[in-house]
Amino acid sequence: MAEKKKPVGKLIIYGICSVALYTLLLTNQELINQNFGRGGWYALLPIVTAFVFSFIHGNFTSYFWTVLGVEAKRKKEVK
Amino acid sequence: MHDIAQTVSNFVDLNWMNMTYLFIVGFVGGLVSGFIGSGGAFVLTPGMMSMGVPGLVAVASNMCHKFPKAFVGAIKRAKYGQVDVKLGLIMGASAEAGVLIGAQIQENIKKSFGDAGSNLYVSMAFVIVLAIVGGFVLRDAFKSMKNNKTEVEEEKVTKIARWVQSVNIPGTMVYFKSIDRKISILFTVPLGFATGMLAATIAVGGFIGVPAMIYILGVPSLMASATELVIAFVMGLGGSFKYALHGFVDIRLSMIILAGSLFGVQLGAIGTTYVKGYMIKLVMGTIMIIVLFSRGLMVPVYSAQLGIIPALGDMTVKILKNVSFSMMVLALFTGAFIVLKALWKGIREEKRSIAQEKPQEVR
Numbered sequence: 001m002a003e004k005k006k007p008v009g010k011l012i013i014y015g016i017c018s019v020a021l022y023t024l025l026l027t028n029q030e031l032i033n034q035n036f037g038r039g040g041w042y043a044l045l046p047i048v049t050a051f052v053f054s055f056i057h058g059n060f061t062s063y064f065w066t067v068l069g070v071e072a073k074r075k076k077e078v079k
Numbered sequence: 080m081h082d083i084a085q086t087v088s089n090f091v092d093l094n095w096m097n098m099t100y101l102f103i104v105g106f107v108g109g110l111v112s113g114f115i116g117s118g119g120a121f122v123l124t125p126g127m128m129s130m131g132v133p134g135l136v137a138v139a140s141n142m143c144h145k146f147p148k149a150f151v152g153a154i155k156r157a158k159y160g161q162v163d164v165k166l167g168l169i170m171g172a173s174a175e176a177g178v179l180i181g182a183q184i185q186e187n188i189k190k191s192f193g194d195a196g197s198n199l200y201v202s203m204a205f206v207i208v209l210a211i212v213g214g215f216v217l218r219d220a221f222k223s224m225k226n227n228k229t230e231v232e233e234e235k236v237t238k239i240a241r242w243v244q245s246v247n248i249p250g251t252m253v254y255f256k257s258i259d260r261k262i263s264i265l266f267t268v269p270l271g272f273a274t275g276m277l278a279a280t281i282a283v284g285g286f287i288g289v290p291a292m293i294y295i296l297g298v299p300s301l302m303a304s305a306t307e308l309v310i311a312f313v314m315g316l317g318g319s320f321k322y323a324l325h326g327f328v329d330i331r332l333s334m335i336i337l338a339g340s341l342f343g344v345q346l347g348a349i350g351t352t353y354v355k356g357y358m359i360k361l362v363m364g365t366i367m368i369i370v371l372f373s374r375g376l377m378v379p380v381y382s383a384q385l386g387i388i389p390a391l392g393d394m395t396v397k398i399l400k401n402v403s404f405s406m407m408v409l410a411l412f413t414g415a416f417i418v419l420k421a422l423w424k425g426i427r428e429e430k431r432s433i434a435q436e437k438p439q440e441v442r
Contacts (some may be wrong), residue, residue, distance in 0.1 A: 008163055014284065022334070022338065025330075025331060025334055026093075026331070029093070029331060032330060032331065033329075033331075035089045036323075036328065036329075036330050037089065037090065037326040037327075037328070037329070037411070038326055039323070039324050039325050039326035040324065041319055042323075043323035043324045043326075043328075044323075045323075046143055046244075046319070046323045046328040046330040046333070047143075047316070047319060047320055047323060049330055049334070050143055050144075050146065050147040050319070050330070050334070050337070051147060051150075051245070051335065052152050053147060053334050053337055054148070054150055054337065054341070057338060057341050058147075058150075058151035058154075058341050058345075060258030060341075061151075061341040061342045061344075061345045062155070062345050064342065064345075065342075065345050065346060065349065070346065070349060070422070070426065071349065072348075072349050072352040072353075073160060073352040073353050073425060074429070
């Protein structure tokens, strides 16, 4: 079982980035509320934010379960 | 300027209680949607509204967490070879059209019959669709469960699907890898459209999309639920942008829900690699039937508001509302429980089988 190395390094890097993103979001609420709710071209702000968070936090959560040992079944044949 | 001021006041203050609640419901919703392709919205939207978030902002913010969640889930499940991207994109595009028409119908009903009218319409849509489709899915899940005890290969393609696959309309035939043959897009377009209509009405298009892919197109359940994530992504992205144009998305709410739901969606996606197709149907059918009863309870409330039936006492309305919401939560948690149990069992069995293989290798 121990053949595969666990991606602890990546988990930590993405974890730090994810925490940083959420800290930014929650400490600048006023600024964000003022600009993200403007509509028009400002509509791109929430969309881009959602993609950035999904990339960083998505990787973090993926490595999180891998490091905990929750992984997909090895040989899964999809019919 | 006035508009901006108004929008800003649409965004509520967040406290730790609210954030923890959104995180947890996000996680459970993500777990379910990673597994069956959608879910969670029916608890999140009313949940946000109970925190004081205006209805439209709740719907918009929920949608803006849905598309990145579906995106991450779809990528994960594509790694397991379960996603038919082409089918997802084609159905997603027609679903967009369905969303637009569905939203228009909603608006017209609201204009003519007010809030109670639109609520009644939504509840009736829930009850009718869930009773017919949910009942069918759950019955089929139990049937395949029995057949599976004997380990005979699982999913039989339905008669309708066999017919759909046999029809050849020149100029409209497209090859889909999930069915491994060409079918006419004249079949996929209305199905996508219906998915979008339902999504615009009850927020969970997957309750039509997934069963339609399984029973009408003949897509295996695991692939259907994975492909639904692509449809949800396309619909969610378009919808979020539309709401964001008017400044309705509260990105803080969306991202806090996303924080929990990405943990869930990963786990739900991993869970699908341990189960057979009928488990998708079982989870989906179970949730649909519980939600059906939950919404059914609200039908007399809205009917009374419209004067169709005699008025109900305040206490009765309050009890019905609370029981109905609790049942929604129950539906989501029941689904999550079945997913976690299947995942737990699957991992344990695999560890056992690896442990058994080991000594043989040494010999």
